[in-house]
Amino acid sequence: MSEAANDTVRLLWGPPAKPSRGPKPALSLERIAAAGVEVADAEGLGAVSMQKVAGLLDFTKMSLYRYVPGKAELIALMVESAIDEPPAPATDADWREQLSAWAAHLAESFARHPWLLDATVGPRIMGPKELSWLERVVAALDGHGLTGPERMDAAVLLAGHVRGIAEHSRAAGPAGSPEAEFLVALGTVVQRHVDRFPGVAAAMAEPGGGDQALDFGLERILDGLAALIERRTRRDGPR
Known part of the structure; x- marks a missing residue:
């Protein structure tokens, strides 16, 4: 393990090393x-x-280096600080209800701290709070006929869906923003060229629209997992 990785593990998982020189921390x-x-x-x-x-803490940058080796480690600490705890599973909730609540809570974390989308990409060391999100999914699917790698992949699939919708929402911007105005303009263009894009125009004009992609995609993912679990249960159950 590299020195940088060792520093991140120490900062996230402890116990942190105390500054050995200088005044009292x-x-x-x-x-x-x-x-x-x-x-x-x-x-x-x-x-x-x-x-x-x-500067925000009224300290010098060199003072900060006595606690955190660099920006990468600082961001790792920020992620662990900002991300919510995953929802605790209700005693009477089945796996599907648990994963639905998990996805909703993760979406809320990204909405409160959009920068988490940028800070949680690529290979990196996760802290205990962030790793507990993976634990919740793997534990919820345990005992339903899925292998360990499949349960891990299910967590990746769910997180990827939530991240994708969060990225889209961030790019779209709030109502009245320039980004939102571009989407409105796109709808106008589609209606003007309905002969070229009749399917898109009809879909956009149909009532009942709105931002439902998170729930729609989540339900389809859970439907797929339910179908796989049912097949495994039939195959591996008593004969």
Whole structure:
């Protein structure tokens, strides 16, 4: 394991090493992460820097380096600080209800902190709170005929769907924004060229529209898992 990976593991999983030199520690990893989250929430992940976070805390950048080796480790701390705890499974909830609640809560986390979409891509070390999201899905599907890799893949599939919808929502922007106005303009263009795009025009004009992609896609994913579980149950059940 690289030195950088070791630093991230230590910061996320503890116990963190205490500064060995200088005055008595005046900062904590929690305060540093909270300051980074504040910057990212206000200005986006690209605005986060050791200098800006240190300034927000009224410390020097060099002081910050006594606690966090660099920006990559800072972002890892920010993710662990900002992401919600996954929903605890209700005692009477079946696997499908548990995964529906899981997806809804993850979507809410991305909506509150859109920069999490950028901070949680690529190979990286997850903290205990973030890893508990994977645990919830794998545990909910345990005992239903799926292999371990299949349960892990189900978590990846669900997270990918939620992320995709969150990315689309972020790109679309709020009502009245330039991005939203472009979507309205697109609808106008489609209606003007209905002869070329009759299927799209008819679908857009049909009542009952709205932002239902998250729920629609989630239900289709869960339908697929239910069908697989049913097949496995029939195949592996008593004969």
